[in-house]
Amino acid sequence: MMSMAANDEAADIQAIAGRGFGSLTGACYLLLRIQDRALAKPWLRSVDIASVAQARTQRLSQVCQMAFTAAGLRALGTEVTPGAGFDPQFIDGMAGDERRSHQLGDEGPNSPAHWHWGVGEQEPHILLVLLAANTSINSLAKDTCSAAVAAGCAVIGGNTPTTTTTPLGREPFGFADGVSQPEYDWSGTLTPGGARDRDYRNLLAMGELLLGYPNEYGFVNDYPAADELGRNGSYLVYRQLAQDVAGFWQWLARQAGDDDGAIALAERMVGRGLDGAPLLGLQSATITGTDDARNAFLFADDADGLVCPIGAHIRRVNPRSADDPQGRHGFVRNLISTLGFSGTAMHDAVASARFHRLSRRGRPYGPVVAPHAAMQGTGAGAGAGQESGLHFLCLNTNIARQFEFVQGAWVANAKFAGLAAEQDPLLGNRLPLAGAQPTDAFSYTDSGAWPRAIGGLPQFVTVRGGAYFFMPGLRGVARLLADG
Ligand code: HEM
Structure with missing residues (x-):
């Protein structure tokens, strides 16, 4: 090429x-x-x-x-x-x-x-x-x-x-944004495709970003x-995604009982620290195509989501190697069956996260309110009453395989990766499925290693256009x- x-x-x-x-x-x-x-x-x-x-x-x-x-x-x-x-x-x-x-x-x-x-x-x-x-x-x-x-x-x-x-640099809930982005093969070094080319990497074929070039x-x-x-x-x-910043932090504070607990729970929902750092306890890994320490990790050693919950935002939108087609974990089989793909995991590369990456180009809008101030119901100052949110923009070449797959099969899907009853903790609309099955839960393991499941998550993000x-x-x- x-x-x-x-x-x-x-x-x-x-x-x-x-x-x-x-x-x-x-x-x-x-x-x-x-x-x-x-x-x-x-x-x-x-x-x-x-x-x-x-x-x-x-x-x-x-x-x-x-x-x-x-x-x-x-x-x-x-x-x-x-x-x-x-x-x-x-x-x-x-x-x-x-x-x-x-x-x-x-x-x-x-x-x-x-x-x-x-x-x-x-x-x-x-x-x-x-x-x-x-x-x-x-x-x-x-x-x-x-x-x-x-x-x-x-x-x-x-x-x-x-x-x-x-x-820039923080989305309205207060988390560092723009931390993980795919890199593209501008210098033409990759030969993508083929059965042996299955490892998770951050460097992607140009055809995932631009039309007219070979894809992954x-x-x-x-x-x-x-x-x-x-x-x-x-x-x-x-x-355009409106974010209910006060609703988000006040709900978290009520769940957790105090400000620090609210932040710890929010970090589990996102899957990163407020400052963008990976959650403590994830093993670091060398990944082709990134030299940013904040992105040098996989979920393979955290198959059950003890550190980063399976349903956390960043784990849904980029499961990294957790759905490795050659994987040996329950999560792999669950994910593949959830998505309705048949055949053995060994031979099915379709679910691999590398085929569903997005180049994000969005920007936040609206007044900035720090988490503690949002919990107290103060801080919007001159911007009080004004909406905050994200102009979410991303680039891809195959809308069904990239954006719609991430949004539909991973973000909005209440049965993602074998979970039951929970959509993306930030983005879900929380509407019950046919048969009244709830979708408003979030499960995680707390700092004392206790498994927890919360129900009744409100909708925090609303699509404006x-x-x-x-x-x-x-x-x-x-x-x-x-x-x-
Ligand atoms: C208001 C809505 C949203 C908020 C507040 C939000 C927040 C975040 C945050 C805090 C991160 C971690 C930092 C980073 O890597 O940049 C992140 C990562 C990401 N988000 Fe979102 N996000 C939103 C909507 C979406 C939507 C609609 C999608 C796609 C359908 C999406 C896809 C991603 C992707 C692909 C990553 C990078 C994951 C990775 O590679 O580790 N986000 N988001």
Whole structure:
């Protein structure tokens, strides 16, 4: 495979595929609907989209990235069919049908019927990701917004852009965020696929991030290959997730009886310390593709979840080697049977965590309230009454195998890994299953080595909106915006 360092490729790939731009602490996720295609296309062509090559050689003071929903491609006059190579999930959309909503946990208060954006007239066509310094994001957003409106686009949610300047590095519950990220094989050293290539590693084939390259199975996913439309593109999943920070900490304090106990329990629910450190007692391990000590661990030596609960957030969304297809633990067999895969664990690589990684690019929003202040019901200050949450954005190439699998089979699934009655402790909607079976439990082992199970977890996170976007390479963008 040609090395991804090659400049012509790097000049084609949108910059956020390569990095998160943590130094640009202001962000705006501008959601647009095209009302007049003839006006919109020339303006969109004039938008300067930063590439990986630029980000490698220049210190960018602002970054703009562009992605399209299936409805947006149609509004631009592009035919969006599986025959053209588009991902079927992308074509259907995140809120495309009830079965998908059920699978993703988008029911009850999470239901698309309650979303602030994502369906009907509030379904976006285009996402512009704007990143800049805290001091300049508002003016960049305002100017871009006025230009969009002048070019026949409507800004979803009114014509006032919503920006976030919430400090990065911590999500609103107060935990370090952005700690574990997959690395991608930009220099072309991996030969993925094959029966012997099964170990957990953090270095992944380019085809897990970008369309047109071999993936972890060793082959190239279907993608819109004609006219270079899809090569170097990716699918961007965006979910706006509101977090009930006061509700979270006050519930934990009531459960635990005191502040320290609340923090210890929250750390078990996340699966990391507040500062991002692995839970004490996990054995360290050498993992290809990471040199960060905070990520040098596996769950293989903690098969029963005595240190990191089986249902903890980070263990669900990335079970690492705990579902090693050659594993010898009960968890493996439970997971595979839970997911409905038949055959022996030895020969089934499908459940391996490496095939379900996401490159996260989200940002927090809203006022920052420290855990102790949230427990006391104080601390929001000037931001009191304002919502906090996460603009959860991630990149992947196969929405069903990556985002939907993680969200549906691991986060929202009450029977994950042989557990009963518990969804992700942070993200679950807690709705009972058919037959009234509860999903609101969390089980863990406490510091005295006692197994504990708590019931009645409230819903802490509510979906406010979401959509699947196609984020083409720069040549793909030019192709989509050509003519007219
Ligand atoms: C408001 C919602 C959420 C909160 C508060 C949250 C919080 C966290 C925290 C504190 C971590 C550990 C630090 C880190 O590795 O960055 C983490 C990791 C992670 N989260 Fe979430 N998260 C949320 C939503 C989601 C969603 C919707 C997904 C995917 C469907 C997801 C996927 C991940 C992944 C893949 C990791 C890295 C796990 C690893 O490789 O160890 N998160 N999250």
